[in-house]
Amino acid sequence: MSDLVIFGLFFAAVAIGWMLGQRQRNSADASGQYFTGGKRKPHQLVIPPTDSFAEALAVDDGSTQSRIAMGVQMRRRGEVDGAVRIHQDLAMRTSLPTDEAAQVRLELARDFISAGLLDRAEELLLQLVEEFPGQREAARRHLLEVYEIERDWRRAIDVATDLLPRKLQPGRRTPAIPTGRNQRAALLLAHYCCELAEEQRLAGQLEVARKLLLSALSRDKQCVRASILLGQVEYDDGRYRHAVQALRRVRIQDSAYLPETIELLRKCYAALGEPAVLRDYLAECLAACPTAALVAAVADDMVQAEGRDAAGVFLAAQLQDYPSLPGLSQLIGLQLGASDASSREDLAVLQNLTQRLVAARPTYRCGHCGFAGKHLHWNCPGCRHWGSIKAIEGPGGP
Numbered sequence: 001m002s003d004l005v006i007f008g009l010f011f012a013a014v015a016i017g018w019m020l021g022q023r024q025r026n027s028a029d030a031s032g033q034y035f036t037g038g039k040r041k042p043h044q045l046v047i048p049p050t051d052s053f054a055e056a057l058a059v060d061d062g063s064t065q066s067r068i069a070m071g072v073q074m075r076r077r078g079e080v081d082g083a084v085r086i087h088q089d090l091a092m093r094t095s096l097p098t099d100e101a102a103q104v105r106l107e108l109a110r111d112f113i114s115a116g117l118l119d120r121a122e123e124l125l126l127q128l129v130e131e132f133p134g135q136r137e138a139a140r141r142h143l144l145e146v147y148e149i150e151r152d153w154r155r156a157i158d159v160a161t162d163l164l165p166r167k168l169q170p171g172r173r174t175p176a177i178p179t180g181r182n183q184r185a186a187l188l189l190a191h192y193c194c195e196l197a198e199e200q201r202l203a204g205q206l207e208v209a210r211k212l213l214l215s216a217l218s219r220d221k222q223c224v225r226a227s228i229l230l231g232q233v234e235y236d237d238g239r240y241r242h243a244v245q246a247l248r249r250v251r252i253q254d255s256a257y258l259p260e261t262i263e264l265l266r267k268c269y270a271a272l273g274e275p276a277v278l279r280d281y282l283a284e285c286l287a288a289c290p291t292a293a294l295v296a297a298v299a300d301d302m303v304q305a306e307g308r309d310a311a312g313v314f315l316a317a318q319l320q321d322y323p324s325l326p327g328l329s330q331l332i333g334l335q336l337g338a339s340d341a342s343s344r345e346d347l348a349v350l351q352n353l354t355q356r357l358v359a360a361r362p363t364y365r366c367g368h369c370g371f372a373g374k375h376l377h378w379n380c381p382g383c384r385h386w387g388s389i390k391a392i393e394g395p396g397g398p
């Protein structure tokens with residue numbers, strides 16, 4: 001691709017981004033008023049007359065429920081300004097029964113989130129938590145949505161803690177094991193602690209990060225992310241035995257994430273001067289839960305410990321049982337180093353082809369929505385679920 005074409009594409013992307021930004025700003029800064037629960041000064045909003053909005057006004061004499069539903073439909077169609085207008089008109093009515101008044105405010109908060117007006121959504125949701133017990137849990141869940149977008153992990157931790165019943169709150173002597181919806185809140189809490197811990201680790205606050213990660217594990221014992229991150233914090237702090245302990249916990253929590261720990265484990269055992277212990281551990285893992293990703297990691301380790309020939313023999317044998325494209329590419333790479341000049345050219349072509357095929361395939365997939373990509377996201381970019389993305393197993397996987 002020529003530089004001119006790349007420049008053209010870059011310019012087009014910047015222009016589209018600017019236009020989208022303008023559109024968002026226009027929707028927020030217009031004339032009219034946003035209902036925000038009363039404490040904040042009214043904001044201005046212009047709502048362009050659209051066919052859908054005219055349609056909504058036509059049900060002016062309809063029931064509150066039909067108007068709420070109309071607003072929801074408009075929001076789902078992406079006509080957020082119209083949805084805001086309908087729901088805020090309803091919210092300003094003082095004659096609504098309490099349950100409908102709360103329902104309208106909740107829908108209005110959802111409209112604000114869809115419009116990217118997070119401060120207004122937050123204000124309304126906090127009011128719902130305070131004044132409308134019937135919508136308290138739903139309001140807290142939407143508050144989490146707001147704080148996740150803002151990456152305000154401390155507030156998210158506070159709200160997720162409030163979602164837990166009293167028997168699961170911090171400081172209880174005999175904490176119960178969370179189940180069902182509580183389990184979901186515990187999982188969220190653990191991930192929020194991990195987010196905060198990662199920020200602290202990058203800022204060099206290793207002790208704070210360590211405490212947050214231990215807190216994450218006390219919330220959700222199965223949180224592999226907390227164990228992996230704790231291993232990194234301990235490694236950064238030079239506490240290699242503690243790092244190994246944290247990283248080896250992953251195998252018990254969820255063996256699908258075991259390959260994510262191997263690189264750091266290798267560094268830890270190298271620092272401890274015990275590479276043989278890692279080899280024994282990997283062999284044990286391979287016997288217990290063989291996967292293509294693990295085979296690739298063990299082969300990598302063998303290259304360093306026993307040389308390319310031994311790794312090649314091991315990989316060729318393992319690929320019979322656990323075939324994978326990345327494994328094949330790895331094997332060709334090993335053969336390339338040991339081949340004579342006559343076959344090197346053919347192998348190089350083959351390696352180039354397999355590497356391109358590997359590069360074109362996703363490595364990870366979300367078990368909830370199917371989103372696939374090259375990187376392990378702890379918060380799925382497709383469905384916003386936490387901890388639902390794992391390495392793809394099978395012939396196309398790692």
Ligand SMILES: [Zn+2]
Pocket residue numbers: 366367368369370371380381382383384385388
């Ligand atoms: Zn997903």
